[in-house]
Amino acid sequence: MQAPTDIVETLTWLVDIPSETGNEDEICSAVAARLDGLPTKRVKESLVVGQPGDRPLIVLAGHLDTVPRQGQDAASILDGRLWGLGAADMKAGVAAMIHLLEDPEVMEGPYNVVGVFYAGEEGPFDGNQLADVLEGVPFLSEASCAVVLEPSDGELQHGCNGAINATATFRGSSSHSARPWWGENAISKAGEWLAKMHRLEPIDYEVDGLVFRQVATVTTAEGGVARNVIPGEFRCNVNLRYTPDKTVAEAIGDLEGLCEEADLLEVEDVAPAGSVDANHPFLVSLAEESGAPRAAKQGWTDVARFSEIGVPAVNYGPGETSRAHQVDESVPLDQLSTVWDSLRSALTS
Amino acid sequence: MQAPTDIVETLTWLVDIPSETGNEDEICSAVAARLDGLPTKRVKESLVVGQPGDRPLIVLAGHLDTVPRQGQDAASILDGRLWGLGAADMKAGVAAMIHLLEDPEVMEGPYNVVGVFYAGEEGPFDGNQLADVLEGVPFLSEASCAVVLEPSDGELQHGCNGAINATATFRGSSSHSARPWWGENAISKAGEWLAKMHRLEPIDYEVDGLVFRQVATVTTAEGGVARNVIPGEFRCNVNLRYTPDKTVAEAIGDLEGLCEEADLLEVEDVAPAGSVDANHPFLVSLAEESGAPRAAKQGWTDVARFSEIGVPAVNYGPGETSRAHQVDESVPLDQLSTVWDSLRSALTS
Incomplete structure (x- = not known):
């Protein structure tokens, strides 16, 4: 036409x-x-x-x-x-x-x-x-x-999928990097959790023949104060795209489950599905x-x-x-x- | 006195x-x-x-x-x-x-x-x-x-122990975080490596009855550009304290072995033992x-x-x-x- x-x-x-x-x-x-x-x-x-x-x-x-x-x-x-x-x-x-x-x-x-x-x-x-x-x-x-x-x-x-950003904080304790056993490394402490996040597969939700995929990813990471100091804190942004079958509360529940290894999880923003x-x-x-x-x-x-x-x-x-x-x-x-x-x-x- | x-x-x-x-x-x-x-x-x-x-x-x-x-x-x-x-x-x-x-x-x-x-x-x-x-x-x-x-x-x-700082870079590819399968997450990709670094134990070296301990730690970490973008790059500082029995070249060799999972390892500074x-x-x-x-x-x-x-x-x-x-x-x-x-x-x- x-x-x-x-x-x-x-x-x-x-x-x-x-x-x-x-x-x-x-x-x-x-x-x-x-x-x-x-x-x-x-x-x-x-x-x-x-x-x-x-x-x-x-x-x-x-x-x-x-x-x-x-x-x-x-x-x-x-x-x-x-x-x-x-x-x-x-x-x-x-x-x-x-x-x-x-x-x-x-x-x-x-x-x-x-x-x-x-x-x-x-x-x-x-x-x-x-x-x-x-x-x-x-x-x-x-x-x-x-x-x-x-x-x-x-x-x-x-x-459309909903979107939630949350900050997952891992806490350790600082020390001089020559004696790491005096502190606890907040960055490498998060390694197992990051590895788990890397293995996550999308969770599909089908409604009326349409397929939505729930995914959660770590999109930013920041930690440490100096090259020679064991880091006492490590913060990651976790971005969740949740499917339209879920309420915001259910989605936050999913996020909390995914980040149970973190010492603190703070929701930064929520865009509803x-x-x-x-x-x-x-x-x-x-x-x-x-x-x-x-x-x-x-x-x-x-x-x-x-x-x-x-x-x-x-x-x-x-x-x-x-x-x-x-x-x-x-x-x-x-x-x-x-x-x-x-x-x-x-x-x- | x-x-x-x-x-x-x-x-x-x-x-x-x-x-x-x-x-x-x-x-x-x-x-x-x-x-x-x-x-x-x-x-x-x-x-x-x-x-x-x-x-x-x-x-x-x-x-x-x-x-x-x-x-x-x-x-x-x-x-x-x-x-x-x-x-x-x-x-x-x-x-x-x-x-x-x-x-x-x-x-x-x-x-x-x-x-x-x-x-x-x-x-x-x-x-x-x-x-x-x-x-x-x-x-x-x-x-x-x-x-x-x-x-x-x-x-x-x-x-005294020597000290080397090096930047370990992990590379992925960016994509919108709603479709992470179109990219590769450089931050969570490093999870297994961070977990390995977290499990490291000091390696003791004894000379004339004195014990030095070689340790390697991740002291800073930084990655990601925005909350809704799969990160294409993740950089960590690795701080190695190496024992006086090693040359600088041997110490760098140790560091390379520890960081073989990284896509790039760049030595930032070296202080001899x-x-x-x-x-x-x-x-x-x-x-x-x-x-x-x-x-x-x-x-x-x-x-x-x-x-x-x-x-x-x-x-x-x-x-x-x-x-x-x-x-x-x-x-x-x-x-x-x-x-x-x-x-x-x-x-x-």
């Missing part, structure tokens, strides 16, 4: 508005101006387009910001792709959202469609304004379903209309923020994840058309 | 001349002025007192600098001890050296006695001016024997005169610098090592007397 000319024009327009994380004011205002015929509510540099109603509420969500520019030029089209910073991640998804919200057949169809354009997704976890939007616009929690239009490699990606609801009627319809293969989302995405407020969500958007954040970022225009058309069909049928 | 009043006065005088590492000019000049009846040669902020001759050459060595002041007052005497910064480490030894060099019976006895007062011992390895003195005053390498008057807990400490020559006639005489128990020196000392140029050396000086570098530093005056008297007897008999 050829992408309709006007969507490509919209994508070009979006790519050419700079919107690195922290500088989303201009693009937020531009999108608000473009959609000014619809009810909008601005939250910081983010925008909610639409309002509550009687029909089932479907949220379309996409972030406005991009990673920092790496010398990319203005948007250009070549070989059936649109090239430029943010083309795939995720201004193509935002372009599709705008065209769906501007489409009378969509807006007057069986669903109440609301768009959420948000800032701060590419920066630190705490700066992600989707959290502010979901808190500041309570009717969103009554949504029947949400679609996050991040690039999804042509797949319909359900749920995104639950799977593949039988939701709208998602079944979207799967049929798109023909997209269903997949489990192994990494963490904003889909989980919707799960957290009780809204089933999927990740489905144009672009290849491998192109995101790359200097040669681009998006295939046929994927943009497919996503736009599939969502349009599902929202109007 | 009571310390002769004049040695205690000399020690008081020395303690009250500030000489933190890097600021030894004043004390070096003061000692040179005090000993100006003797031939002296200044090297940077260090001083050699004496000259070559026909009699067997005995070197007395001591450093002039102290660690930084921690609020200590001027020198004071209480409970049979002299209190103050540097009292034990090692101005008491320096006071004994001065009195031996000023003593006609010592200077006209069977030995040619030379004093080496040097700067920079308490700072970085590279700033230790004993290296400059031994290089700049070649006749010192013809010495029959050397005594370093660092505090030795009343013992006659022979030789101090050899043991407990049967040297002067040292036998000193042992008899002092009645001091003989001991192996497990840590590294400047004794090794004399070994390196072929001069047998011991560590024998007033003070407890546990008092060195402490805010309540002090030296027992009876130990000062014993060391001074024992050396005087050995040097004149």
Whole structure:
């Protein structure tokens, strides 16, 4: 399918508005101006387009910001792709959202469609304004379903693993390294535990034919004060990716079991898992209309923020994840058309 | 034995001349002025007192600098001890050296006695001016024997272990921590090796009834770039204390064997071992005169610098090592007397 000319024009327009994380004011205002015929509510540099109603509420969500520019030029089209910073991640998804919200057949169809354009997704976890939007616009929690239009490699990606970081601390006691028997080495004390962590295999969890894998890894390690001192403390970050069948408390329990050899385990941050609801009627319809293969989302995405407020969500958007954040970022225009058309069909049928 | 009043006065005088590492000019000049009846040669902020001759050459060595002041007052005497910064480490030894060099019976006895007062011992390895003195005053390498008057807990400490630091690097490959099977974890990969290092037992080496212990420990560890990235590199410092029976090359060979699991081993620095020559006639005489128990020196000392140029050396000086570098530093005056008297007897008999 050829992408309709006007969507490509919209994508070009979006790519050419700079919107690195922290500088989303201009693009937020531009999108608000473009959609000014619809009810909008601005939250910081983010925008909610639409309002509550009687029909089932479907949220379309996409972030406005991009990673920092790496010398990319203005948007250009070549070989059936649109090239430029943010083309795939995720201004193509935002372009599709705008065209769906501007489409009378969509807006007057069986669903109440609301768009959420948000800032701060590419920066630190705490700066992600989707959290502010979901808190500041309570009717969103009554949504029947949400679609996050991040690039999804042509797949319909359900749920996502949760993520927990914790610091495992091993304690010994310092001494001069010429007489190690006067102390206890906190670094080598952790050796058996590290070896155990290295032997861990993923634990698979299958739901509705989708396979998620729970994994735990040691991602950072730091210990010792000087070359000639037996180290009294050794700290490791343990990163757990837990499957959507578990609660946060159960996941922390798993982590405590894995780290029972440590002298102290401190949870640093928790990102909840995104639950799977593949039988939701709208998602079944979207799967049929798109023909997209269903997949489990192994990494963490904003889909989980919707799960957290009780809204089933999927990740489905144009672009290849491998192109995101790359200097040669681009998006295939046929994927943009497919996503736009599939969502349009599902929202109007 | 009571310390002769004049040695205690000399020690008081020395303690009250500030000489933190890097600021030894004043004390070096003061000692040179005090000993100006003797031939002296200044090297940077260090001083050699004496000259070559026909009699067997005995070197007395001591450093002039102290660690930084921690609020200590001027020198004071209480409970049979002299209190103050540097009292034990090692101005008491320096006071004994001065009195031996000023003593006609010592200077006209069977030995040619030379004093080496040097700067920079308490700072970085590279700033230790004993290296400059031994290089700049070649006749010192013809010495029959050397005594370093660092505090030795009343013992006659022979030789010293060598020390080598090396960086063991483990390599893996980075990936997103949600999909660890796409990478290889460099930190947990090192677990089995760390566990092996933790199980290491000291290897004892006995020479002339003295026991040295070879030990190898992991003293620092560092790896990982972010909480959500499988670490591609993990670096550990391995500190080897090797016994005086080994050459540097043999010690490095031991280290390579211990770290064969690492992907890379890089030697960072080498401090040679101090050899043991407990049967040297002067040292036998000193042992008899002092009645001091003989001991192996497990840590590294400047004794090794004399070994390196072929001069047998011991560590024998007033003070407890546990008092060195402490805010309540002090030296027992009876130990000062014993060391001074024992050396005087050995040097004149």
